[in-house]
Amino acid sequence: MTRPVRPFYIWVARLAVGGLFLAACLSKIHDPQAFALVVYRYRLLPDILINIMAILLPWMECVTALAVLFATARWRAAGSFLIGGMLLVFTLAISLNLIRGIEISCGCFSTRADVAVSDGWNLFRNVALIWLSTVVFLDAFRRMQAQAEERPS
Amino acid sequence: MASCAILLLIAGGTGLVVNALRPASSRLPWANDWSRHIEAKAFQAGIPVTFLMGVRESLLDEDIVVLDARPYEKFMEGHLPGAWSLPIGEVGERIGDYVHLLAAETPLLLYCDGADCSDSLELAIELRGYGFSDVTLYPGGYEEWQAYGGDIVSGGMP
Numbered sequence: 001m002t003r004p005v006r007p008f009y010i011w012v013a014r015l016a017v018g019g020l021f022l023a024a025c026l027s028k029i030h031d032p033q034a035f036a037l038v039v040y041r042y043r044l045l046p047d048i049l050i051n052i053m054a055i056l057l058p059w060m061e062c063v064t065a066l067a068v069l070f071a072t073a074r075w076r077a078a079g080s081f082l083i084g085g086m087l088l089v090f091t092l093a094i095s096l097n098l099i100r101g102i103e104i105s106c107g108c109f110s111t112r113a114d115v116a117v118s119d120g121w122n123l124f125r126n127v128a129l130i131w132l133s134t135v136v137f138l139d140a141f142r143r144m145q146a147q148a149e150e151r152p153s
Numbered sequence: 154m155a156s157c158a159i160l161l162l163i164a165g166g167t168g169l170v171v172n173a174l175r176p177a178s179s180r181l182p183w184a185n186d187w188s189r190h191i192e193a194k195a196f197q198a199g200i201p202v203t204f205l206m207g208v209r210e211s212l213l214d215e216d217i218v219v220l221d222a223r224p225y226e227k228f229m230e231g232h233l234p235g236a237w238s239l240p241i242g243e244v245g246e247r248i249g250d251y252v253h254l255l256a257a258e259t260p261l262l263l264y265c266d267g268a269d270c271s272d273s274l275e276l277a278i279e280l281r282g283y284g285f286s287d288v289t290l291y292p293g294g295y296e297e298w299q300a301y302g303g304d305i306v307s308g309g310m311p
């Protein structure tokens with residue numbers, strides 16, 4: 001049985017989601033102290049969790065991005081599911097700060113100080129990425145199911 | 154779900170190992186005392202803070218007065234464009250001039266050396282005590298501005 005050819009847009013979605021998350025983790029891994037300050041400035045986490053978040057989050061972004069870009073359907077599904085979850089949390093955090101009037105840069109792709117302050121564009125971009133990660137997840141999930149059906153019982 | 158948990162374990166393990174292997178200067182401790190951070194103190198004192206991009210905009214706004222809380226010698230060596238000098242140690246002697254020159258509702262932007270200095274925060278608290286109601290702190294201070302490559306002016310006040 002031949003597998004269906006994957007539509008072009010799935011590749012684009014994988015490249016966009018995986019590529020952006022891979023790009024996003026680089027500056028955070030490079031300078032964890034600057035990223036901890038970014039996390040602190042959100043004023044959403046208790047102090048005790050700020051550094052732990054700054055240590056773990058960039059690697060969560062890195063590992064899930066690699067899974068979406070290069071792994072088999074099972075790991076791709078898990079990676080895109082986790083990326084969708086992270087994006088939901090990021091979107092909620094940025095929204096809360098916009099509502100509270102806290103003017104900080106989102107720290108999404110850079111920990112530098114000269115990055116523009118978060119605004120509605122960040123929310124729009126995140127919603128678009130959530131949609132793309134859902135597309136990647138559904139494709140990977142369907143492939144997992146197809147592979148399971150192909151296996152001899 | 155098991156795959157998600159495995160990915161999280163891989164990510165968490167890698168993060169912890171990489172952090173442990175970093176040189177001490179860039180290693181992140183498990184927890185910092187963030188309550189001692191200048192921004193936390195400003196937050197507790199109810200003083201708003203602004204960051205580099207906000208400062209860039211503020212410098213273009215002629216209504217905002219920028220105050221340098223560092224010692225006068227440092228101010229003379231270099232300061233943000235348009236800044237006035239009001240060292241924290243000289244507030245008592247010089248505040249009369251400022252009260253005379255500025256309305257109480259004048260927006261003030263304060264800075265000192267950088268994230269490790271508290272002079273601008275102390276000045277902000279003092280100025281509020283003198284009736285200035287619109288005081289904002291730039292915690293990145295002169296060091297961040299200089300590292301960013303922002304314009305520096307040396308010499309006396311405008």
